[in-house]
Amino acid sequence: AQRVTQPEKLLSVFKGAPVELKCNYSYSGSPELFWYVQYSRQRLQLLLRHISRESIKGFTADLNKGETSFHLKKPFAQEEDSAMYYCALSGGNQFYFGTGTSLTVIP
């Protein structure tokens, strides 16, 4: 069965520190993986997708098929990174979301 797991509900880091938001998935086929972000009082929006292998706002995520993980990383956290982050999997015309991680960057 398809499943996306984000083990941390809350994560706090200091400004300038590295940050890693964990995401593990299970899917029987070849999924597409995404990270979506919701800033305060804004809509959910796409942050990045594994297939494009790009860095957005300093964030990167590598798909590890062996560990079925798609962790989101940034080497130096900024205050504006404080938001809710959702890992998502696309397969069979559907999107499956994790429970989200609320990131707080402490000044």
Add this chain to the structure above:
Amino acid sequence: NAGVTQTPKFRILKIGQSMTLQCTQDMNHNYMYWYRQDPGMGLKLIYYSVGAGITDKGEVPNGYNVSRSTTEDFPLRLELAAPSQTSVYFCASSLSGEKLFFGSGTQLSVL
């Protein structure tokens, strides 16, 4: 650029009442989705559509109905509202099942 528009933004219903959550998009997207977001539970897919006239159930369809008579509109109908349907509802669209564009959400309380 309107994108995905949801109405209303807030609504309070009494148990047993019915209502329709409206969703419209102006991007000519084929795919549209309805999600509900409960605290600590992430987003759960209620229904989705891959084109006008085609709808399909998601993970949590019970108590809801949808229709897709046009490409632009994808209303979600709640019949006989129950407290368990208290949630934040999000509509989203996608051109071909890739990047999702979300509406601003509808906060629904059933009392």
